[in-house]
Every structure is written in C-alpha cells, then in structure tokens.
Amino acid sequence: MSSRAAETTRAILTGLDLTGLAAFYRDLHAHPELSWQEHRTAAAVAARLAAAGFTVTERVGGTGVVGVLRNGDGPVVLLRADLDALPVTERTGLPYASTVPGVMHACGHDLHLACLAGAAEALSRARSSWSGVLVVVAQPAEEVGEGALALLGDGLFTRFPRPDVALGQHVGPTPAGTTIHRPGLLMAASTTIDVRVLGRGGHGSTPELCVDPVVTAAHLVTRLQTIVSRETSPSDPVVLTTGVLRAGTQANVIPDEAYLALNLRTRTDGARERVLAAVRRMAEGECAAAGCPRPPQVEVTGRFPLTLNDPGADATVSAVHAELFGAEAVIEHGPLMGSEDFSYLGLAEHNGGTAIPTAFWFFGGTPWQVWEAAPGDGPEDKLRTVPGNHNSRFAPSAEEGLRHGVTALTGAALAYLA
Structure with a gap:
C-alpha cells in the first residue's frame, strides 16, 4: 500500500505550483491572530477549501473550520492543522513579517495551514486517484490546549463523518525534507x-x-x-x-x-x-x-495530553514518508518534551469510549543552506543556533517547507485513501 500511495502522491503533486500557496502562507504569516481570535485566518482557510470543492462549516468549536469532501466508498481520513499564533514580537526581518504588534506565528501554524490547504486542493483535483471521505480540520486555540476539546464538544464526530484515522503534522527547525516519527509516546x-x-x-x-x-x-x-x-x-x-x-x-x-x-x-x-x-x-x-x-x-x-501515536498508523505513514523522502530522511526520535492537544481527537474518553487511531509527525522547515551553515557538527549543536519554535526569529522556508509539508500530508492521506 505504501508504494501505491507514494506513486500516487508523486503523480498528483508533479509540477506542484507553489507560487499561490506561498502567497497564501505569507499572508497568514503577516496577519497572525491569538487563540480564540482567529477570525480572519479561519475565513481565509474556509474560502480556500470551499474553492477546492469541500463542503465547509465555519465557527465549529468557536473559530474552527471543517471541510468535508466525499469521494465514493472508502475510509474516512481526517487531516488537522491549527489556526492560532503566539504573543511574541517578531524579529525575523522577513518582508512578510507580522503586521500585528506583539503577535507572531512563532510556532509555524501558518505553515501548517498552508500545507493543509495545499494537500486538500491536490487531493480534490485528483479525485480519480482515490476513494473515501476526506475531512479537513482547521483547529483553533492549540497554543492554550483548548481547541481540540472545543471541537469535540461542538460535535466534531457527530455532526461530521467520524474518522477511521486522524493525521496531523508540525513543522520544526530540522532541515526541510526530514521527518520525525515515533510509535507510541511522541510528546509529553x-x-x-x-x-x-x-x-x-x-x-x-x-x-x-x-x-x-x-x-x-x-x-x-x-x-x-x-x-x-x-x-x-x-x-x-x-x-x-x-x-x-x-x-x-x-x-x-x-x-x-x-x-x-x-x-x-x-x-x-x-x-x-x-x-x-x-x-x-x-x-x-x-x-x-x-x-x-x-x-x-x-x-x-x-x-495538554500526552501525544500518543497509534503504532499501526505511525508505521503506515512513516513507510510512505520513507518512500517519498528516502529512508535516511525518516528519523525515529523522542519522546520530545513539547506538547500538543492533537491526541484529544483520538482518546477514547473524549470519543464515546472508542479510540480513534492517530498519527502525528514533525517535518523540517529549515533550508538546507541555513542548516549546513549553522555552527557545530551534530544536530544538537546546530539546534542551539538555528531559531526554533516559539523563538522570535523562527522562519521556516516558505518554498522548501511548503513542498515538504504538502507532500508529507498528501502521502499520509493517500496511505489510507489510495
């Protein structure tokens, strides 16, 4: 299955035009919004999903957005990204830096949303290549650990198709093209x-x-x-x-x-x-x-809960990523001491007593030339100098990070839908 998913991913992303997607990312980055205030961001994501043919519902769990694309018989696959920014003053010097004083997308949620939009649009265009139901979720308030529970409390899995698997990803300061996977406990x-x-x-x-x-x-x-x-x-x-x-x-x-x-x-x-x-x-x-x-x-x-990957789902996704990026680019690492509220979407106690398999991974966003130029010989030395998440200078690559993230998310979805 992983070979077919990888082949289909390559086929539908051949010639992927990142120009419009990068402009979307830069716009999100320039207009960050704090938790529970993500009205502009949510509207931008909703418009993009609607244009791609999804049935879109806004204001789910507050400011959340849910898009549903039904494409015949098959599994229900949920893809999730997060909407909110942080109360950080940006110091990247980027031409598309935050225009909101004291607020910045310092954790990469803007890149997550652009990758989600890119994957959703690619899968919509290639409906002849897969079968099933795709549920795309833009979640509010991840930074305060409240958004996933708010979505569930507002009927995420009763108002919309209940997924057979929930997938999510997070950009990090590692080099673009690398992914970090771990079955079981991934984050604290x-x-x-x-x-x-x-x-x-x-x-x-x-x-x-x-x-x-x-x-x-x-x-x-x-x-x-x-x-x-x-x-x-x-x-x-x-x-x-x-x-x-x-x-x-x-x-x-x-x-x-x-x-x-x-x-x-x-x-x-x-x-x-x-x-x-x-x-x-x-x-x-x-x-x-x-x-x-x-x-x-x-x-x-x-x-925030422990971030727990279903071993089977993690193995399925990491196998596709190994084919797409090369086995050497898929790194098993952790557990990490960072936290996420994504796992609430899969925990049995929040889902009517039945767990939903989840897989969550990290993808690199630092351009290779920046990574190689960083002082030190090993990854730990370089990570001390390359700005990481929640840093006022965190600046993942718009082009390399987008290509990597869109590919990773599309491949993961097709591991189940293809």
Missing part, C-alpha cells in the same frame, strides 16, 4: 500552574511594616528548581519552567502580591502528580517562612 503532557504569593504591601522605605511578596516569590523560583534536580528520577524526565514572574508597578511601592506562571512537562501521570504536590508544598512553605498573612493560591489553569 503539559500542565500550566498559576501561583499567587499574597503579602502585605506598603512604602518601599518601611519594609519592616510589610511582608514583601517579591522576595518570597524570588525564593520560590529558586526553590522550585530543586524539584527536578532533587525530587524526580532521571529515568522519568520532567521539565519545570517559570515562564512568568510579575509583581509591582512602582519602584518605591512594595506590592500586595506576586504572580508566577509555571509550565510543567511530564511523560507519566505519576510524575505530574508528584511535581504538583511539590509545587504546592514549596509555595506554602516559602509563604509561611516569610510570614505571609494568607497562604498562597496554587491553581492548575491548563493542560
């Missing part, structure tokens, strides 16, 4: 934790009359580092990052409170619960030691 679970340290404010000249939450929060940031270094096993990896530390508005005012936002990455539920308990214990201990008038507020405000 993520948990967002908000901590409020409640002190007693006052004049900066009389700290003895106050309980300074800034000092307490600073101690807590340092103490939290010992959770990974002293309370977790190296065999059960954990990442705990303090992404936000905010307090005060004036140099001579001791504020009433300080705010921390923590990001936790784990590969097991047990590790997650142990770290959460440690965060609460340390926050309460530091506040007690400082004499805070009230205990801290510790709240879990967001979470």
Whole structure:
C-alpha cells in the first residue's frame, strides 16, 4: 500500500505550483491572530477549501473550520492543522513579517495551514486517484490546549463523518525534507500552574511594616528548581519552567502580591502528580517562612495530553514518508518534551469510549543552506543556533517547507485513501 500511495502522491503533486500557496502562507504569516481570535485566518482557510470543492462549516468549536469532501466508498481520513499564533514580537526581518504588534506565528501554524490547504486542493483535483471521505480540520486555540476539546464538544464526530484515522503534522527547525516519527509516546503532557504569593504591601522605605511578596516569590523560583534536580528520577524526565514572574508597578511601592506562571512537562501521570504536590508544598512553605498573612493560591489553569501515536498508523505513514523522502530522511526520535492537544481527537474518553487511531509527525522547515551553515557538527549543536519554535526569529522556508509539508500530508492521506 505504501508504494501505491507514494506513486500516487508523486503523480498528483508533479509540477506542484507553489507560487499561490506561498502567497497564501505569507499572508497568514503577516496577519497572525491569538487563540480564540482567529477570525480572519479561519475565513481565509474556509474560502480556500470551499474553492477546492469541500463542503465547509465555519465557527465549529468557536473559530474552527471543517471541510468535508466525499469521494465514493472508502475510509474516512481526517487531516488537522491549527489556526492560532503566539504573543511574541517578531524579529525575523522577513518582508512578510507580522503586521500585528506583539503577535507572531512563532510556532509555524501558518505553515501548517498552508500545507493543509495545499494537500486538500491536490487531493480534490485528483479525485480519480482515490476513494473515501476526506475531512479537513482547521483547529483553533492549540497554543492554550483548548481547541481540540472545543471541537469535540461542538460535535466534531457527530455532526461530521467520524474518522477511521486522524493525521496531523508540525513543522520544526530540522532541515526541510526530514521527518520525525515515533510509535507510541511522541510528546509529553503539559500542565500550566498559576501561583499567587499574597503579602502585605506598603512604602518601599518601611519594609519592616510589610511582608514583601517579591522576595518570597524570588525564593520560590529558586526553590522550585530543586524539584527536578532533587525530587524526580532521571529515568522519568520532567521539565519545570517559570515562564512568568510579575509583581509591582512602582519602584518605591512594595506590592500586595506576586504572580508566577509555571509550565510543567511530564511523560507519566505519576510524575505530574508528584511535581504538583511539590509545587504546592514549596509555595506554602516559602509563604509561611516569610510570614505571609494568607497562604498562597496554587491553581492548575491548563493542560495538554500526552501525544500518543497509534503504532499501526505511525508505521503506515512513516513507510510512505520513507518512500517519498528516502529512508535516511525518516528519523525515529523522542519522546520530545513539547506538547500538543492533537491526541484529544483520538482518546477514547473524549470519543464515546472508542479510540480513534492517530498519527502525528514533525517535518523540517529549515533550508538546507541555513542548516549546513549553522555552527557545530551534530544536530544538537546546530539546534542551539538555528531559531526554533516559539523563538522570535523562527522562519521556516516558505518554498522548501511548503513542498515538504504538502507532500508529507498528501502521502499520509493517500496511505489510507489510495
């Protein structure tokens, strides 16, 4: 099956004109929108799918878009990409850089959408080459881990055909033409934790009359580092990052409170619960030691699931990618400590008790000349200098990244539809 899918992919993508698709990508990149605000982006994707012959429904799960193309008997295949951007100020210097102050497609979702559109259009033009139902989903709010659940809650698999397999991909800073696959656990679970340290404010000249939450929060940031270094096993990896530390508005005012936002990455539920308990214990201990008038507020405000690939689906897709890009370009790597909410689409507890096979992979977006010019001999050295996801200078190749991503997604779909 993989040989037939690869041959069909090559045939329908022969002479693929990237000019219009690249213009679409650059337009999306120049007009990024934050989670749950992706109205312009969603409308642009919907228009493109409608022009390709899909039956399109907008505002699914908020700002989501679902396109359905029925083409005879066969499996139902879902292709998914994400709509939202990040609150990052772009520093790429690209001629099509973000025109929205403080907002950037720093994770590559604009490229995902362009690849999704390209694959959908190619498959629509080549309906004589496959049979089945193609469901194309542009998902909102991936960056906050809420969009996939919102789609499911709005009847994604009751209002629209329930898929036999769900497929998704993500661009990364590796060289264009490479793909990263892994059966089973591909990416970690993520948990967002908000901590409020409640002190007693006052004049900066009389700290003895106050309980300074800034000092307490600073101690807590340092103490939290010992959770990974002293309370977790190296065999059960954990990442705990303090992404936000905010307090005060004036140099001579001791504020009433300080705010921390923590990001936790784990590969097991047990590790997650142990770290959460440690965060609460340390926050309460530091506040007690400082004499805070009230205990801290510790709240879990967001979470992503483990990204789990169905072994059979991953093997099917990676076999096609090996034929399309060469076996040496298909890399088994991971598990990675990044996170995605894509796996919600396949988990049994969110799908009426029956799991849906899912396959998710990474494709490279860095031009080869940029990769080869980067300092270092090995991939790890180069990844320290090549701007990656969530970096203000992340700039995957419009042409090479598009060609690679469209090919990868089209081939994966045809592994089931051809």
